[in-house]
Every structure is written in C-alpha cells, then in structure tokens.
Amino acid sequence: SETNPLKRAAQKVTESVQGDSDGPAEGIPGKPGPESSPVAEPTAAREPLPPKPDQSGPDTLSPTGQLTGADQAQMAQAGALLTDAQGTRRYDTDHSLKAGPRGPVLLQDHHLREKVMHFDHERIPERVVHARGAAAHGVFMSYGTASTVTRAAFLAKDVETPVFVRFSTVLGSRGSSDTVRDTRGFATKFYTREGVFDLVGNNMPVFFIQDAIKFPDVIHAGKPHPDREIPQAQSAHDTFWDFVTLHTEATHHTLWNMSDRGIPRSYRTMEGFGVHTFRLVDAEGGSTLVKFHWKPKLGVHSLVWEEAQIINGVDPDFHRRDLADAIEAGAHPQWEFGIQTFPDTPDQTFEGIDLLDPTNIVPEELAPVQPIGLLTLDRNPSNYFAETEQVAFHVGHLVPGIDITDDPLLAGRLFSYLDTQITRLGGPNFPQLPINRPHAPVNDMLRDGMHQTAVHRGVAPYRPNSLDGGCPITAGADTAAYIETPVRVPEATRVREAPESFADHFSQPRRFWLSMSPVEREHIIGAYTFELGKCYEQAVKERALRVLANIDPVLCAQVAEGLGLPAPEPTVPLAEVEASPALSQVGQTWPTDGRIIGIVTGPDGDLDGVRAVREAVLRADMVPLVVASRGGTLNGSDGALTVQRTFATARSVEFDAVLLAGTPGLDGDANAARDAKAALVGVRRPEHDPRVGLLLTEAFRHGKAIGAWKGAEAVLEAAGVPVDAPGVIIGDSPTATLEQLTGLMGTHRVWERFTTTT
Ligand code: HDE
Numbered sequence: 200s201e202t203n204p205l206k207r208a209a210q211k212v213t214e215s216v217q218g219d220s221d222g223p224a225e226g227i228p229g230k231p232g233p234e235s236s237p238v239a240e241p242t243a244a245r246e247p248l249p250p251k252p253d254q255s256g257p258d259t260l261s262p263t264g265q266l267t268g269a270d271q272a273q274m275a276q277a278g279a280l281l282t283d284a285q286g287t288r289r290y291d292t293d294h295s296l297k298a299g300p301r302g303p304v305l306l307q308d309h310h311l312r313e314k315v316m317h318f319d320h321e322r323i324p325e326r327v328v329h330a331r332g333a334a335a336h337g338v339f340m341s342y343g344t345a346s347t348v349t350r351a352a353f354l355a356k357d358v359e360t361p362v363f364v365r366f367s368t369v370l371g372s373r374g375s376s377d378t379v380r381d382t383r384g385f386a387t388k389f390y391t392r393e394g395v396f397d398l399v400g401n402n403m404p405v406f407f408i409q410d411a412i413k414f415p416d417v418i419h420a421g422k423p424h425p426d427r428e429i430p431q432a433q434s435a436h437d438t439f440w441d442f443v444t445l446h447t448e449a450t451h452h453t454l455w456n457m458s459d460r461g462i463p464r465s466y467r468t469m470e471g472f473g474v475h476t477f478r479l480v481d482a483e484g485g486s487t488l489v490k491f492h493w494k495p496k497l498g499v500h501s502l503v504w505e506e507a508q509i510i511n512g513v514d515p516d517f518h519r520r521d522l523a524d525a526i527e528a529g530a531h532p533q534w535e536f537g538i539q540t541f542p543d544t545p546d547q548t549f550e551g552i553d554l555l556d557p558t559n560i561v562p563e564e565l566a567p568v569q570p571i572g573l574l575t576l577d578r579n580p581s582n583y584f585a586e587t588e589q590v591a592f593h594v595g596h597l598v599p600g601i602d603i604t605d606d607p608l609l610a611g612r613l614f615s616y617l618d619t620q621i622t623r624l625g626g627p628n629f630p631q632l633p634i635n636r637p638h639a640p641v642n643d644m645l646r647d648g649m650h651q652t653a654v655h656r657g658v659a660p661y662r663p664n665s666l667d668g669g670c671p672i673t674a675g676a677d678t679a680a681y682i683e684t685p686v687r688v689p690e691a692t693r694v695r696e697a698p699e700s701f702a703d704h705f706s707q708p709r710r711f712w713l714s715m716s717p718v719e720r721e722h723i724i725g726a727y728t729f730e731l732g733k734c735y736e737q738a739v740k741e742r743a744l745r746v747l748a749n750i751d752p753v754l755c756a757q758v759a760e761g762l763g764l765p766a767p768e769p770t771v772p773l774a775e776v777e778a779s780p781a782l783s784q785v786g787q788t789w790p791t792d793g794r795i796i797g798i799v800t801g802p803d804g805d806l807d808g809v810r811a812v813r814e815a816v817l818r819a820d821m822v823p824l825v826v827a828s829r830g831g832t833l834n835g836s837d838g839a840l841t842v843q844r845t846f847a848t849a850r851s852v853e854f855d856a857v858l859l860a861g862t863p864g865l866d867g868d869a870n871a872a873r874d875a876k877a878a879l880v881g882v883r884r885p886e887h888d889p890r891v892g893l894l895l896t897e898a899f900r901h902g903k904a905i906g907a908w909k910g911a912e913a914v915l916e917a918a919g920v921p922v923d924a925p926g927v928i929i930g931d932s933p934t935a936t937l938e939q940l941t942g943l944m945g946t947h948r949v950w951e952r953f954t955t956t957t
Pocket of ligand 1: 326327328329332365366367383384385386399400401406410411412414472473474475590591592608609611612615616617619620
C-alpha cells in the first residue's frame with residue numbers, strides 16, 4: 200500500500216467515508232494511526248454516545264421561536280470525523296505544515312492558523328465580582344400562595360418553571376478557592392412563560408453600602424491590593440477594613456461576613472436573600488412590598504474556620520464538587536421560596552425599619568417568611584463555559600407582577616448588570632446565547648450588533664409600520680404586558696444626599712450579635728481577631744475596635760484582647776433591640792440527606808460490619824466513604840469492599856462524621872503477629888498511623904460526631920480523643936453505632952465541644 204504518510208492518511212479518510220456521503224462515518228475500526236505516531240490510535244473512532252439525560256442542553260427557544268435542540272447536537276462532537284470550523288474534514292491536526300519534517304513551519308498552514316486563532320480567544324473577561332461560581336439546572340414549583348399578592352403567572356398554583364441557579368463567591372478570581380470567608384452569590388434565572396425573571400441575590404440579607412455609587416469603592420477595597428495583587432479572595436487585609444470602618448453603614452454586612460454565614464458548609468446549606476425590598480403587584484394593580492428568601496431544606500450549616508482553611512488547600516473546589524456530586528447522586532438540593540410582606544405605604548417603612556435601606560433586615564419574628572414555592576436543583580450543566588460562565592443575570596429582568604422600589608442600591612444595579620455583559624460577553628446579543636434565551640417567544644425589534652445569530656425576517660423593525668403587516672403590536676394589561684406600577688414620586692429638590700433614616704448603622708448589627716448563641720459569638724470574635732490580626736495598619740485596627748464598641752462591649756473587649764490593644768468606649772449609646780432567634784443556626788434539627796460519613800478500617804477490621812453500615816448509610820440517603828490504609832479492595836467474608844479513600848488521601852474536612860470500624864478481638868500474641876504481618880506489606884493499623892490520629896483530632900476539634908464500635912477504642916485512645924466526650928459514641932454493634940451517630944448529625948455539630956466565654 201501507499202508509503203507516503205500524507206497520502207496514506209488521505210486514503211484512510213477516503214475509505215472510511217465511502218458510502219457515507221451525507222453523514223459521519225460509522226467508524227474506522229482497526230485502522231492504524233498515522234505513520235508518525237509512535238503508537239496505534241488508542242481507540243477506534245466511533246460515533247459518540249448520545250448525551251446522558253443530564254447532559255442535554257437547556258430546552259430553549261431561539262429568538263425566532265424555534266427549538267434549539269438541533270443546534271445543541273451540532274455543538275457537541277457530532278460525528279466520527281474531525282472537521283475544521285468550516286466543516287472541511289481534516290486528516291491530521293497534530294502536525295503543522297512544514298518544509299520537510301525538520302524544516303520551518305509554513306505560513307500557508309491555514310489549519311494551524313484557525314486552530315490557534317480560536318484557542319487564543321477562548322477566554323472571556325471574568326466577572327468583575329462573583330467571578331468564581333458553580334451552577335445547576337432545576338425546576339421551581341409554585342404553591343400558588345403568592346397569587347393573592349402578585350399576578351406573576353409563574354407564581355400561580357402548581358406552575359412549574361425551569362430555572363438555572365448560579366452560586367458564587369464575590370471577591371476571588373475564577374480560579375480561587377471555594378471556602379474563603381466571603382459573601383456568596385445566589386442568582387436564579389426563572390425561564391417563565393411571561394419572560395425571564397432573574398432574582399440576583401446573596402446568602403446574606405444585607406449589603407455593605409446603601410448607594411450604588413459606592414460600589415466601585417467597596418470592591419476596590421475588597422479586591423487584592425493593586426500593587427502586589429494580594430491577598431486573593433480575602434477580606435483579611437488593610438484596604439477592606441479601612442473601607443468598612445470609614446463607611447460604617449458596612450458594619451452590619453461585615454458582621455454577617457465574620458459570622459459562620461461567611462463560610463458555608465455547602466451551597467446546599469445556604470439561605471438566599473433578594474436583599475432589596477421589591478414590589479409585588481396583583482391583577483387589580485394593588486401592590487405589596489416584599490423581601491425574598493430562600494430557605495434550604497437541609498438547614499443553614501457552616502464550616503468552622505480551621506476546616507475552611509484546610510479545605511482551601513486540600514480541595515479548593517469543595518463547594519463546586521459538593522453541588523455537582525449531590526445532584527449526580529440524586530440528592531437534589533431543595534430550597535423553599537418565601538416572602539415577607541409589608542403594606543406598600545408612602546413612607547415604605549415597617550415597624551420603624553426603613554425598607555429602602557439595604558443594610559436593614561426585618562426580623563422574621565415581626566414579619567414571618569411565608570412559603571410560596573419549592574426550588575429543586577436536579578441537573579448539572581454539561582458545559583461549564585457555555586452555561587455557568589455565559590449566563591447573564593440582570594436585576595432588570597422582571598416579569599409582570601414583580602416590580603422594583605426606590606432602594607438607591609437597586610437603582611444602580613439596574614444599570615450595571617446590562618452594562619457589564621457588553622464587556623464580558625462581547626456585545627448586546629448575549630440574550631441569544633442558549634443559556635440566556637427566554638422560554639417565552641421573543642418578538643423584539645432589536646437588530647444586528649456583534650454576534651448576532653438570529654436571521655430576522657421582514658423589512659420594518661419599527662412600529663407602527665405598514666409594511667410588515669403592522670406587527671408587532673403592543674400588549675396591554677389583559678395580554679400580560681409588563682406595566683410599571685404608577686407609584687407617586689415625591690416632589691423634591693434634587694440632591695446628592697442620603698435620607699436621615701439611613702444614618703443608624705449600629706442597632707441592626709447589635710440585634711444580630713444578640714441573636715447569636717455563645718458558640719456563634721465565639722466564632723465571630725475569632726473571625727474579627729483573625730482578619731484584623733492580618734492588617735498591618737495600627738490605625739485601621741483601632742478604628743475597627745471603635746466600630747465594634749458600638750455593637751457590643753464584650754465583642755469589642757475580646758477582639759481587643761486578641762489584638763493586644765485597649766478596648767475603646769462606645770461613641771453612640773448601645774441600641775435597645777430584641778434578639779431575633781431566627782438568625783441563629785444553632786438549636787434545630789435537620790435532615791441528614793447527602794451528608795458524608797468516613798468509615799475508617801484497619802487491615803483486619805470488621806469488614807462485615809463495614810459493609811452493613813455502608814449499606815445503612817446509603818439507605819439513609821447519605822454518602823459512605825470507606826477509608827483504609829491502602830487503595831484497592833478489602834476482602835471480607837462477603838466479597839470485596841472498595842476503598843474510596845486511603846490514609847494518605849483522606850482528610851477529616853471531607854466528612855461530616857467519622858465511624859471507626861471495630862476489630863474482632865485478638866489476644867496479645869495474635870495482635871503482635873498481625874502487626875508484624877501488616878508492617879511487612881507496608882500497611883499500618885489505624886491506631887499506629889499518625890494520619891488517622893490527625894483525622895480524629897481534627898474531627899473532634901471541629902465538633903463532628905465520632906462513632907466507634909467494639910474493638911476500635913484503641914484508635915481513639917491513640918489519637919488522644921476522650922471516649923467519654925460529648926458526641927463520641929462507643930456502640931455495641933456497627934448499625935447501632937451508626938444510628939446514634941446519625942442522631943447527632945441532625946444538629947449539624949456537637950456544639951457542646953466548643954468552648955465559649957460570652
Ligand atoms: Fe452585584 N454585580 N452589584 N450584587 N451581583 C454582579 O454582574 C453590582 C449587589 C450579585 O452569578 C456583576 O454579571 C452593583 C447586591 C450576584 O452571574 C455586576 C452593585 C447583590 C452576582 C454587579 C451590586 C448582588 C452579581 C458582575 C451595587 C445581592 C453574580 C458580573 C449597586 C442582592 C451573578 C455580572 C452571577 C454580579 C454589579 C450589589 C448580587 C458588575 C453595581 C446588593 C449574585 O454587574
């Protein structure tokens with residue numbers, strides 16, 4: 200046959216496509232790779248598998264109302280044969296065109312040029328804030344309970360609406376760690392039949408500033424220092440603390456960041472908030488002011504700071520992985536959507552709280568959160584870039600029945616979100632990207648522009664017109680038009696000023712502090728002490744203490760003690776406020792679905808017991824991870840057990856609880872013989888391995904439930920974990936131990952283990 204490699208490769212293509220003129224070839228089974236390749240092709244070319252259910256693209260309509268399923272298929276690897284961007288088949292994409300094998304690369308290599316050109320432009324600018332995120336598809340099922348206050352069709356009874364939710368950190372770059380201390384974004388795109396509604400919220404109900412004009416400033420202060428570009432994804436540095444102590448309206452949000460809310464255990468265990476007060480409008484035009492809430496079914500749960508720091512190194516993708524794994528495993532995260540409602544009075548206050556001030560909450564005890572629907576995330580994105588990166592949220596994406604208020608922070612956002620997409624997504628046609636396409640038919644008169652992908656018909660994109668049949672015509676209230684609520688605007692003189700009611704910066708933070716349990720207060724004190732301890736500027740630390748003195752003298756004194764500075768006196772009288780118990784994360788019991796239990800066993804552990812607890816953990820919708828001295832399988836009497844983590848790869852931070860497998864009782868000689876045998880193959884028993892000791896002391900320190908069944912006490916003793924401490928269980932049988940352990944996990948942590956001083 201042909202000896203010239205190029206000709207032979209060309210011949211290979213010709214043979215494989217014979218009889219297949221209008222579709223991809225069946226495959227090239229058994230064909231050797233190109234001559235220059237040292238090994239044969241690893242696999243024979245074949246048709247790609249059809250996408251798994253969770254890999255199919257969003258079920259969207261194009262701007263012209265056509266289903267885009269066909270486009271989606273074309274975007275994947277749609278056939279066996281490689282083509283270039285123009286659809287021309289290529290026989291080699293691993294070698295540049297050269298003048299001889301050792302000669303110069305030729306400028307005429309247009310395949311090289313196209314391939315590298317595309318690669319050069321693969322990145323787009325990351326989001327200026329919220330750059331690091333993870334997302335999922337899901338569905339929102341409305342209870343209909345909001346129908347009395349809003350005409351929004353997707354909030355009517357039993358309406359199902361597809362959604363896409365993106366969670367994020369705020370300060371870090373795209374490649375930064377997940378478990379940094381920061382606010383988290385919680386942005387939801389509802390693809391409703393009346394258009395897209397975006398609720399672009401956070402996991403904290405308040406914001407640092409009251410006026411959008413300060414947003415560039417607070418972000419400049421929070422981002423890394425401009426000279427060295429450090430620190431990454433942190434607020435523990437001088438400029439952040441400089442800003443938040445000079446602009447004391449930031450006090451409340453800063454306190455939330457320093458609380459356990461700043462280090463969530465998982466995206467699945469975060470609350471979400473719309474932050475601003477919105478206005479709902481019913482079918483008769485009646486309006487109600489509301490605050491939006493997302494309540495996680497698994498309860499609010501956080502990491503402890505040391506865990507968060509360890510995870511930054513051990514698994515920087517912790518939250519991203521957790522979300523994707525849970526969805527893939529069928530543990531679909533759920534949140535109840537709720538509203539607090541307030542009468543739409545001209546002063547827009549409730550119980551003396553200014554509803555236009557985004558540094559305020561309204562305690563749930565004063566205005567209960569009323570459930571209006573259920574969000575379930577059930578499908579992972581199939582392509583991070585196309586979906587999670589290119590999704591474009593905007594607070595101005597509203598549907599009939601949902602309107603805005605005059606919160607000055609919201610006003611600035613209404614401008615900013617559209618503006619940013621032009622830089623980020625390269626022009627005004629980002630709504631045409633598959634993830635952003637509305638599911639309602641689009642019939643706009645927007646035309647042309649960068650990256651226009653629609654082929655608009657007609658000649659008269661203006662109205663009224665007499666050339667395109669007079670269409671489109673405008674909708675009215677009876678045909679679901681978006682109609683702005685006719686709110687009275689007060690007669691006023693234009694000023695650059697904040698209202699007097701925005702001036703109280705300390706009573707709401709004091710309420711938050713008073714609502715915390717002793718252990719949560721301890722964590723807050725630790726967080727301030729850590730962050731301010733990382734600052735270099737003495738004046739910044741001192742100013743921060745003056746702010747803390749106005750929240751609470753104990754908080755101030757303890758942080759001052761940690762910094763080695765005197766505690767100042769308050770400069771304003773301490774606010775007389777009641778605690779809001781709903782703000783605390785401690786004291787309730789939650790489902791344990793999706794929680795991870797590490798089951799540690801030695802080379803001669805009770806493997807039948809391990810198998811029994813593994814199965815019981817799975818039945819309880821939790822995740823068992825078997826941890827042993829080495830990888831592979833363990834052979835019990837009932838067949839092999841797969842090892843998921845070894846003493847080298849396991850770290851306590853991955854587990855919500857630890858179970859130690861018992862070892863069947865052996866006498867002293869047998870013990871020695873067993874150890875000798877284990878040492879020969881380089882395998883240590885758990886009680887002899889310092890990594891197991893570390894795992895247990897960390898789990899103990901982090902307030903995690905620890906269980907051991909008969910024969911494993913030695914492992915606890917070797918680690919120095921007291922067997923009679925709270926949350927440490929020595930059970931009679933494997934499953935009885937698991938049962939007790941699960942009971943403890945419902946409260947999230949063994950809170951009694953944390954020392955408190957307040
Ligand atoms: Fe944002 N914010 N923001 N923000 N924000 C952005 O939009 C902005 C604010 C929030 O997953 C940007 O598409 C201004 C409050 C989330 O894609 C940008 C102000 C809240 C996300 C922007 C605020 C948020 C963003 C960056 C002060 C909670 C991520 C990229 C007026 C209620 C959305 C982008 C996603 C993203 C501007 C304040 C939440 C630049 C000017 C308050 C969850 O447009």
